[in-house]
Amino acid sequence: MSDTGRIPPRELEAELVAALREDQFSRAPADLAKYATDQGPVTDYREPAAVVWAETVEDVQAVVRLAARHGVPVVARGAGTGVSGGAHATEGCLVLSLERMDNILELNPDDEIARVEPGVVNAELNAAAAVHGLMYAPDPASYQVSTIGGNIATNAGGLRCAKYGVTRDAVLALDVVLADGSLIHTGHRTFKGVAGYDLTSLFVGSEGTLGIVVGATVRLKYLPTDIRTLAVFFADVQSAAAGVLALGKARLQPCILELLDGPSLKELDARNGSNLAGRGTALLLAQFDSLAAAREAEIATAALEGQGGKVSQEDPEEAARLVDLRRRNRGLDVDSEITVGEDVAVPRSALIHYITALEEMAARHGVGVRIIAHAGDGNLHPTFWVPVPDRAGVAAMNAALDESIDKALELGGTITGEHGIGQYKLRWLALEQSEQVLQLQRNLKALFDPRGTLNPGKGIPAARRLD
Amino acid sequence: MSDTGRIPPRELEAELVAALREDQFSRAPADLAKYATDQGPVTDYREPAAVVWAETVEDVQAVVRLAARHGVPVVARGAGTGVSGGAHATEGCLVLSLERMDNILELNPDDEIARVEPGVVNAELNAAAAVHGLMYAPDPASYQVSTIGGNIATNAGGLRCAKYGVTRDAVLALDVVLADGSLIHTGHRTFKGVAGYDLTSLFVGSEGTLGIVVGATVRLKYLPTDIRTLAVFFADVQSAAAGVLALGKARLQPCILELLDGPSLKELDARNGSNLAGRGTALLLAQFDSLAAAREAEIATAALEGQGGKVSQEDPEEAARLVDLRRRNRGLDVDSEITVGEDVAVPRSALIHYITALEEMAARHGVGVRIIAHAGDGNLHPTFWVPVPDRAGVAAMNAALDESIDKALELGGTITGEHGIGQYKLRWLALEQSEQVLQLQRNLKALFDPRGTLNPGKGIPAARRLD
Numbered sequence: 001m002s003d004t005g006r007i008p009p010r011e012l013e014a015e016l017v018a019a020l021r022e023d024q025f026s027r028a029p030a031d032l033a034k035y036a037t038d039q040g041p042v043t044d045y046r047e048p049a050a051v052v053w054a055e056t057v058e059d060v061q062a063v064v065r066l067a068a069r070h071g072v073p074v075v076a077r078g079a080g081t082g083v084s085g086g087a088h089a090t091e092g093c094l095v096l097s098l099e100r101m102d103n104i105l106e107l108n109p110d111d112e113i114a115r116v117e118p119g120v121v122n123a124e125l126n127a128a129a130a131v132h133g134l135m136y137a138p139d140p141a142s143y144q145v146s147t148i149g150g151n152i153a154t155n156a157g158g159l160r161c162a163k164y165g166v167t168r169d170a171v172l173a174l175d176v177v178l179a180d181g182s183l184i185h186t187g188h189r190t191f192k193g194v195a196g197y198d199l200t201s202l203f204v205g206s207e208g209t210l211g212i213v214v215g216a217t218v219r220l221k222y223l224p225t226d227i228r229t230l231a232v233f234f235a236d237v238q239s240a241a242a243g244v245l246a247l248g249k250a251r252l253q254p255c256i257l258e259l260l261d262g263p264s265l266k267e268l269d270a271r272n273g274s275n276l277a278g279r280g281t282a283l284l285l286a287q288f289d290s291l292a293a294a295r296e297a298e299i300a301t302a303a304l305e306g307q308g309g310k311v312s313q314e315d316p317e318e319a320a321r322l323v324d325l326r327r328r329n330r331g332l333d334v335d336s337e338i339t340v341g342e343d344v345a346v347p348r349s350a351l352i353h354y355i356t357a358l359e360e361m362a363a364r365h366g367v368g369v370r371i372i373a374h375a376g377d378g379n380l381h382p383t384f385w386v387p388v389p390d391r392a393g394v395a396a397m398n399a400a401l402d403e404s405i406d407k408a409l410e411l412g413g414t415i416t417g418e419h420g421i422g423q424y425k426l427r428w429l430a431l432e433q434s435e436q437v438l439q440l441q442r443n444l445k446a447l448f449d450p451r452g453t454l455n456p457g458k459g460i461p462a463a464r465r466l467d
Numbered sequence: 468m469s470d471t472g473r474i475p476p477r478e479l480e481a482e483l484v485a486a487l488r489e490d491q492f493s494r495a496p497a498d499l500a501k502y503a504t505d506q507g508p509v510t511d512y513r514e515p516a517a518v519v520w521a522e523t524v525e526d527v528q529a530v531v532r533l534a535a536r537h538g539v540p541v542v543a544r545g546a547g548t549g550v551s552g553g554a555h556a557t558e559g560c561l562v563l564s565l566e567r568m569d570n571i572l573e574l575n576p577d578d579e580i581a582r583v584e585p586g587v588v589n590a591e592l593n594a595a596a597a598v599h600g601l602m603y604a605p606d607p608a609s610y611q612v613s614t615i616g617g618n619i620a621t622n623a624g625g626l627r628c629a630k631y632g633v634t635r636d637a638v639l640a641l642d643v644v645l646a647d648g649s650l651i652h653t654g655h656r657t658f659k660g661v662a663g664y665d666l667t668s669l670f671v672g673s674e675g676t677l678g679i680v681v682g683a684t685v686r687l688k689y690l691p692t693d694i695r696t697l698a699v700f701f702a703d704v705q706s707a708a709a710g711v712l713a714l715g716k717a718r719l720q721p722c723i724l725e726l727l728d729g730p731s732l733k734e735l736d737a738r739n740g741s742n743l744a745g746r747g748t749a750l751l752l753a754q755f756d757s758l759a760a761a762r763e764a765e766i767a768t769a770a771l772e773g774q775g776g777k778v779s780q781e782d783p784e785e786a787a788r789l790v791d792l793r794r795r796n797r798g799l800d801v802d803s804e805i806t807v808g809e810d811v812a813v814p815r816s817a818l819i820h821y822i823t824a825l826e827e828m829a830a831r832h833g834v835g836v837r838i839i840a841h842a843g844d845g846n847l848h849p850t851f852w853v854p855v856p857d858r859a860g861v862a863a864m865n866a867a868l869d870e871s872i873d874k875a876l877e878l879g880g881t882i883t884g885e886h887g888i889g890q891y892k893l894r895w896l897a898l899e900q901s902e903q904v905l906q907l908q909r910n911l912k913a914l915f916d917p918r919g920t921l922n923p924g925k926g927i928p929a930a931r932r933l934d
Contacts, residue, residue, distance in 0.1 A: 110712055110816035133718050155661045166659060168668075169636060184904050190812035191844045192633060193881040194622045194672050195888060195899050196927060197908050201635070201668030205661050222718040245577055251600050251689040292759030345657035349577035377658045414660040421662060432662050437651050441664050447914055460663060 078150030084422025118149025157418030233280025545617030551889025585616025624885030700747025
């Protein structure tokens with residue numbers, strides 16, 4: 001990435017301003033600061049040279065072409081709600097915001113698809129789909145502000161993934177601007193299609209490093225008409241995790257299955273004035289949304305009571321409030337040097353063991369931990385924090401973090417269930433993937449982006465020289 | 468592909484026999500003929516130089532390494548039930564059969580996954596999973612004989628995809644032998660995982676052209692406990708297609724939704740002694756398998772009667788018989804010069820229009836057509852045939868075939884919903900994908916297989932020289 005660290009030449013600025021309107025370009029310090037980071041931990045703060053707001057596909061092509069010609073990196077972003085630093089600026093880059101490309105181009109209820117620009121907010125697509133009894137299923141906690149383009153760049157997960165799958169499962173086709181500014185179309189408008197290599201899946205989750213998604217055709221699902229929500233409190237978090245396996249054994253597929261440990265309940269109570277911790281030490285929030293939701297809730301109640309759970313079926317308002325509380329678990333917090341939310345996934349049978357190990361390692365390192373999990377997917381978000389914010393505390397937290405990653409891998413897990421590698425998780429990727437697999441990905445990166453201008457330094461460890 | 472067309476040197480044979488056991492290698496004419504083709508149309512019959520049966524990952528690695536050293540193409544195959552010629556031999560190639568690698572390495576009911584060798588037969592995995600109340604959902608019509616490795620190579624679909632997704636959606640991780648004989652592992656054992664580029668999806672459906680799948684971790688789903696099946700007869704096939712949209716509007720998700728037109732019903736009757744054609748002109752076979760299956764069948768009945776359907780709920784035995792009849796629609800037929808089964812997909816709203824167009828174009832060209840469809844996915848299998856098998860008839864059929872492809876694309880469809888490009892559909896790929904997208908795939912092929920020894924001439928149009 002020899003081009004990073006270079007201030008874009010004045011000619012580039014002049015060319016950009018000529019190619020776009022004046023209000024699509026900024027070097028104002030406030031904008032540079034605002035667009036310097038996403039919500040991931042910042043380990044190496046850099047400001048962009050400029051921020052550019054694309055409004056059309058042609059804008060994106062023009063920006064990418066100009067940047068390529070001048071050897072300036074381009075960091076594309078949607079709402080900047082990513083939490084792995086995938087949209088952090090690199091020195092001297094252009095941040096290319098897609099948030100103004102926010103049109104739903106088509107919503108076809110018979111075909112059960114939508115075509116959207118990348119800046120469409122997840123919740124807005126859902127609102128438009130709901131009119132037709134449809135929904136866009138992937139629902140990252142940030143869904144009220146995050147964009148479909150950003151969701152695609154990170155292959156975002158969410159609560160409803162337990163039943164409906166992740167972003168990749170919802171994406172049928174993409175329009176992508178490549179590193180040379182050309183535009184390609186991948187995939188198909190149909191539900192099924194196997195013509196050629198699966199380029200669509202290759203771009204999904206590639207964090208803007210292989211190309212910039214400027215349009216997407218997504219599959220919609222049926223909006224449920226009957227929803228039953230169980231709040232199940234347990235005496236300890238291990239029993240709650242056992243409840244997850246019990247639901248599996250009962251062959252029930254909840255649409256939402258969230259686990260919250262005691263410290264998480266207390267944190268939510270403190271923030272929201274609720275009294276969850278008073279009801280139990282750990283909470284399993286299970287939602288069923290099929291036409292047989294009532295029957296599923298009945299079977300689930302028996303299964304969870306069998307694990308010692310105190311089950312209450314919540315009315316729709318309270319259920320919505322609980323799910324919303326869970327979604328806002330992160331609150332407005334941005335990860336910092338003294339608080340880091342993790343995102344590992346383990347095979348479901350390892351949940352109990354892993355949670356116990358997390359508690360043990362936090363205690364041993366003298367740092368705090370609270371755990372929430374998309375438990376149906378074995379996807380955990382432990383948040384580690386430093387009680388006393390000094391250098392020793394930060395070192396202890398990082399040691400606990402590293403250990404939590406090692407343990408997840410030891411149990412057959414992954415270092416990122418849904419947040420992506422971005423910048424922050426690069427340091428752990430080689431623990432999960434072999435050097436050969438890493439090199440294969442570097443080769444792919446070099447094939448798609450030979451000059452390394454698309455979001456350099458993200459997603460895969462730094463390029464080595466190709467043989 | 469300058470290496471094709473060359474007989475493998477005697478040294479290669481000697482080295483193969485030395486690396487494997489004697490009964491893992493054959494040049495017997497009967498074997499060469501048997502392994503020369505899959506079930507796709509044969510337009511250019513070629514025999515392999517030899518057939519090799521791998522029994523271990525190391526066998527595959529040894530064969531690929533030796534073939535690479537001698538510049539001999541390797542065509543990997545499972546049961547050879549593909550219908551696009553993806554496993555047809557190329558001149559002088561080694562056919563590498565994986566059918567002896569048929570061990571289920573692990574089946575973990577708590578994690579809801581299985582690890583399998585590529586030669587495991589789909590039905591055998593399902594039988595093993597059923598013991599635990601689980602199933603491997605993707606069910607190509609060939610599921611009783613086809614292998615998981617072959618299913619992965621073609622990203623096979625099937626009947627249950629309407630609800631459960633295609634092969635890609637079931638594959639979590641892969642072991643792949645690359646063109647240089649090295650072994651890599653992609654993906655994750657967990658349900659979710661976003662570390663690095665999605666190499667797993669890139670290999671799924673790549674027809675053995677990027678690497679050879681020698682192991683897979685797949686996700687299992689819950690075996691349904693209540694199944695309701697409706698046989699719905701309509702006065703014409705267009706009304707049956709309208710029924711598909713009516714079920715969508717009723718927001719019902721059947722696990723199977725198959726459409727059969729009048730000629731298909733007559734063909735089945737003639738083969739199986741059934742009397743389907745006596746019950747109506749077109750059949751919609753709808754199966755529901757959720758806990759609310761009875762209620763879903765009730766709602767579906769009302770919706771389909773609203774479209775003029777004559778609905779009968781079938782008892783489990785008759786339902787199983789009907790689904791089985793549908794699966795065996797192809798019978799033991801192999802596509803030939805005078806009968807070709809197609810595999811296009813269109814957006815669901817285009818189903819009625821497309822079916823009408825197919826009937827019209829067959830009549831105009833003076834050829835026969837019968838249509839079955841995985842209608843829930845908009846995935847149609849029209850079979851064209853020549854009433855009088857002469858040169859003019861074959862030309863007319865090919866003209867109708869070409870037109871059926873053009874029309875599907877015009878309606879926003881794809882040239883292959885689930886069968887793959889293989890060899891037979893290469894001639895149409897450039898109608899669907901731009902030259903730039905094709906070139907991108909050639910570049911990917913060159914990256915993974917620089918010498919072009921892995922299943923050359925399949926999946927993507929012939930390589931042009933890279934710039």
